[in-house]
Amino acid sequence: MTIVTRFAPSPTGYLHIGGARTALFNWLYARHTGGTFRLRIEDTDRERSTPAAIDAIIEGMGWLGLNWDGEVVHQFARAARHAEVAKQLIAQGHAYHCYASPEELEEMRSAQRAAGLPIRYDGRWRDRPVSDAKPNVPPVVRIKAPQTGETVIPDKVQGEVRFSNNVLDDFILLRSDGTPTYMLSVVVDDFDMGVTHVIRGDDHLTNAARQRQIIDAMGWPVPVYAHLPLLHGEDGQKLSKRHGALGIHEYKDLGYLPEAMRNYLLRLGWSHGDDEMISTEQAIEWFNLDNIGRSPARVDFKKLDNLNGHYMRNASDTVLAEGTLALLKSKGVAVSPDLPAKLVVAMPGLKERAKTLVELVEGAHYLVTARPLVLDDKAAKLLTPEARAILTGLVQALGATADWTASALDAATRGYAEQNALKLGAVAQPLRAALTGRSTSPGIFDVLAVLGRAESLARIADQARG
């Protein structure tokens, strides 16, 4: 049997981090098993679904590298098929028309609430003959769910979850306007698409019991379920606006790498012994449904930062330089013709000090600014009169260096410090301030080498003069 998984978001907003993890798990499982991963847009809620949200989801999936197989299925386009199944259910006696008005149902619920009873449709139209139908009230179609016994959902994550059938009610299949509800649509689409494994958020666990009623009534095969515990915010509460970045697109803008994001999301609820750094290739090889944790996980941006730092250090200098350039341009920074090449050369020293692409841009500041440099406070404090004197001497010492390479400059600087009975730091820090305008930077000899003889000497002379 070939395995078919799917990611089925409703396009009512951006692709959030929880949804991204669900998508990742589905994708990994399909890739691991050599199966198929489908994307289905659940847009049956016409009020809240927007084309912009569909674009955001697709863009997010693309950035994360989660490619799906086949065409994207738009659920609403299949409404006729869903309605057809509902009619079939009625014909088979598994569903019926209900003429109760929304107001009437709300009354019923508040009465149940007041009496401390479970809130559920009481089946008032379950066995009433069609002759009782109210003339001008368009009916909804409800499933005729079993009232006794229990429904068992075998779940790869949660185990066997049992629901007493008397807590399940006759939920709505078709609205009074004839459109299908989510509960019906998912089941029909999953069946028609041949979905074998339903991997989704925990919030659908109780829905599984309801959906099972439709599946059984139609005599369809029951998919393998895996309900993932939901993600929580850093404070343990449910994810919401105040937890900062929720949309996957925000992480792109914050300068995270998709491979780091995949690794991070993977470890949120899934484990492979003590392994932490797991490449996507390795993840595809190892991923399974058995090692999914059963408790909700909190997001931890510090860990994401650390992971991203690892991936950045291992990324190629040219790729990182391109990313930095793109960010620079998007910020409207003027890019000189020789910058791309300089960025690549400077990248080893830069990437070791950055955890995100955004930090990389910040670190590349010394390559982007033009003379005379504007120093930040800490750098300015380094340039005391003594320091300026040292810089003056340095212009001579460095200027006399035959070949402008990091190692030759290293030797020249150390020689200069020695001759003047100075610690290397006493020379290097003023030099750093003059060259970069900052108090921290990559190794100073590398900075000199990347900047080149003319530019370096000019920057040093600028600050020596004061």
Add this chain to the structure above:
RNA sequence: GCCCCCAUCGUCUAGCGGUCUAGGACGUCGCCCUCUCACGGCGAAAACAGGGGUUCGAGUCCCCUUGGGGGCACCA
């Protein structure tokens, strides 16, 4: 209110009855490396929610309590 799920360091987790004086990672703190900041290396503090059982033996199994989360729509 009713139903369902969950519970190991601050966080993510390993652990699938004895090998647990509970392991790894992030974060935190200290030391080393060192031209700064990082990276890297070494080390430290830090957890089985509580109470009952079962068992020769429980972090691992069962029950209760407590605490979180989810669901109970003509939303998905």
